[in-house]
Amino acid sequence: MMSNLTALHNQTERSGLYAGIEQRVRETAKEVNGVLFIYSEGGPSYVASQVRGILESEPGLQSEVWGGDEPGSVAVLLPGLTLDAVHYQGLRLKQQLQERISDYRPRMALASFSTQKEIMPQLLSQMEEKAKQNYSDDIYIFTKADLLLVKSRILIVEGDPAVREFLQIRLNMQGYETMMADNGITALDLITDWKPDLVLTELNLYGIDGLPYIHQIQQVSGGEMPKIVVLTEQRVEKTISLCFENGVDDYITKPFSPVELDARIRRCIQ
Structure with missing residues (x-):
């Protein structure tokens, strides 16, 4: 049972993050929502504050930023943004983070969802894992095909x-x-x-x-x-x-x- 308990402990910590994202989605009352995960193994703990500052510098942009389950992991909610707009913000974040943080190589995964109901803990978990496993310099764009592969x-x-x-x-x-x-x-x-x-x-x-x-x-x-x-x-x-x-x-x-x-x-x- 120890492996179950360890897995549950890790899952519970991460579920808290996903529940926070879900709650904010409901509160924004916007059907269309962009979600972006950023990860850098061993990255500095202040990445989330840097991301927040970059997003807040753009007038009229709504955003919510969370630190992830380990240092260097960040989750971003972008209410009202379509995929093209989320992709633009991802590229902008990547460029400015690399300018601000020496030797920083972020791994990123993003998506835009047309309805609130699409944003589920299992899906958010898969997105975060995609960011962590994305070893290329390209931003991983989470598609409908990925949604179908989310494990029950x-x-x-x-x-x-x-x-x-x-x-x-x-x-x-x-x-x-x-x-x-x-x-x-x-x-x-x-x-x-x-x-x-x-x-x-x-x-x-x-x-x-x-x-x-x-x-x-x-x-x-x-x-x-x-x-x-x-x-x-x-x-x-x-x-x-x-x-x-x-x-x-x-x-x-x-x-x-x-x-x-x-x-x-x-x-x-x-």
């Missing part, structure tokens, strides 16, 4: 370690980002902090199980409730009916076909 998050909740490991390997091979929990209480904490797109869960769990557990998932999720797929040994018809009546998206009994599981999860997420 699946939380696996299963008490049997062998089944849990099999599910993680299987889902990772399908391209999903996964985390695991072996009991209902840990699962609820992960749903709150990690915000999965789908919860694949057993009903017979330590701590909290059955319909009370399903109701808790709905309560801790807030407005963005994940899809719920039950994967369980329970075959009682009444239990199955109650699960669907209480918001479960699919119900699969064990033993299960891996191919069928793949298809049902894909159907729920699409």
Whole structure:
């Protein structure tokens, strides 16, 4: 579980940044928004203040700047800007930062989104990673094709370690980002902090199980409730009916076909 805890800690820190960006997007009330990530490995901690000063020097330009999850990492929100305008600001920032900071080689990724709904934590995470992995001198322009490749998050909740490991390997091979929990209480904490797109869960769990557990998932999720797929040994018809009546998206009994599981999860997420 240590690897999960470490990953969750890192993800939680970064999620705070992405949540800040999402909140500002909602507050600006503009549908079109530009987003830009700047990264320089080992870069100075004052890059964010330099970026802020450069953007504020242009009359009429709205912007919001955050320091990223490590020194040299910066996130920028540019409300109302189309892709061409965001690209121009990226080029301007790159030139002026290199003039101001000796031996500075920023890696950059940018995009413009036509609707607020397109700006999601998973997408912002992918953009930041693109900036960090961009070793060329060109600015990486995040496109609709990149948006389609953003990984969906699946939380696996299963008490049997062998089944849990099999599910993680299987889902990772399908391209999903996964985390695991072996009991209902840990699962609820992960749903709150990690915000999965789908919860694949057993009903017979330590701590909290059955319909009370399903109701808790709905309560801790807030407005963005994940899809719920039950994967369980329970075959009682009444239990199955109650699960669907209480918001479960699919119900699969064990033993299960891996191919069928793949298809049902894909159907729920699409």
